[in-house]
Amino acid sequence: MEQFTYYLPCIYAFLACIGFSLLFNIHGAAGMLICAGGGALGWLVYLLAAPLVHSDITQSFLAALVISAWSEIMARLRRCPVTSYLLVALFPLVPGGGIYYTMEHAMSGETALFLESLLHTLGLAGALAVGVLLVASLARLVTNYQNGHHRLPGGKRP
Amino acid sequence: MKPDYSQLLELVSEMGFRLMLSGAEIYRVEESISRLLQAYGAERGEVFAIPNCIIVSLTSPQGEPMTQIRRMPSHGTDIYLLERYNDLCRHLCRETPPFQEALAQISDIERTHKVYSLPVQLLAHFLGCGMFSLFYGGSVWDGLCGGLCGMVIGLCLALTSRLGANLFFKTIAGAAVSAFAALALTAAGIGQNPDSIIIGALMALVPGIAFTNAMRDIMAGDMVAGISKAAEALLIGAAIALGTALALGLIHLLIGG
Structure with a gap:
């Protein structure tokens, strides 16, 4: 039973990402599998990190790091825009539940709970953002370094 | 030359x-x-x-x-x-x-541009939203209901886009319609867990795209673009909450619970 708690959510995330990759008009099995694989991988990291860090914001951050790195690598390999893979693979981490529970607390007039879940939702979104940002900046540094020798001073990268 | x-x-x-x-x-x-x-x-x-x-x-x-x-x-x-x-x-x-x-x-x-036809898109909504309902702790029946609500969102989005509605309105309408559908399915005894059904269906509306792109723009130094997209993401998030609250509140009023 223990293993199912790891496998099942990842499989759900995988299939859900396949559904959403259709919605963003991704054609071709390879693209879909990369997106869905990224989503499942991210959630696996999220779950595996749980006993280590005990905070879902940090878990989200780590998962976002892994997903961005995966998307950057895949985009380099297939010479495609990174966005294509990143958009769909991040879906399982988007705090949809947070938005819903925040709304629910607001409706039932529980101000303390409302504020708490609002800040928590924003925290999760912030963790995602920082994770994506960090990897994207590093990837940019690497590209700039690789292209460094044929680059004009002050110009855009070629 | x-x-x-x-x-x-x-x-x-x-x-x-x-x-x-x-x-x-x-x-x-x-x-x-x-x-x-x-x-x-x-x-x-x-x-x-x-x-x-x-x-x-x-x-x-x-x-x-x-x-x-x-x-x-x-x-x-x-x-x-x-x-x-x-x-x-x-x-x-x-x-x-x-x-x-x-x-x-x-x-x-x-x-030569190709898009998926509406039935395939609805199927994709079904798969994506249904799986997210399971993902958020729903039972198999909840997954089924979540998928159906997702299809309702897909239909609603296609309809309102054809009418030329703006993003904010589209999101409110989609969220409200799917919350109605979720509550109806739960009342009919098919769904057991309205929370996970609604959350799963709402994943079709969440502003993940706008948010990620906003972050990448800010990182690249385009502050104006990044901030306006981040504001858009926050607005969509608020619209989702508003739409769902609208539906839940109306049901509450009608049933008087």
């Missing part, structure tokens, strides 16, 4: 327009345009883009300035088109074919 600057201006702004229309980040649009300008040998070209507008300006060797402004209509994200235009842009930078040929290649991509 001396480039004809007015045609060059037409070509690069068309390329930028198409890229942005298919959902490219701002820095990708700006970078593509400036690379194209360099490839075609225009030394003094500048480009500035924000989410609703692209401005390209050139100065010809005789010292005449030329500018083109393209206003962006509201648009979604189409990865297939984005990849094709990105490839074409690289190809143009490498080969620099004559302008007419380049423009023909751009419109070729639009002609």
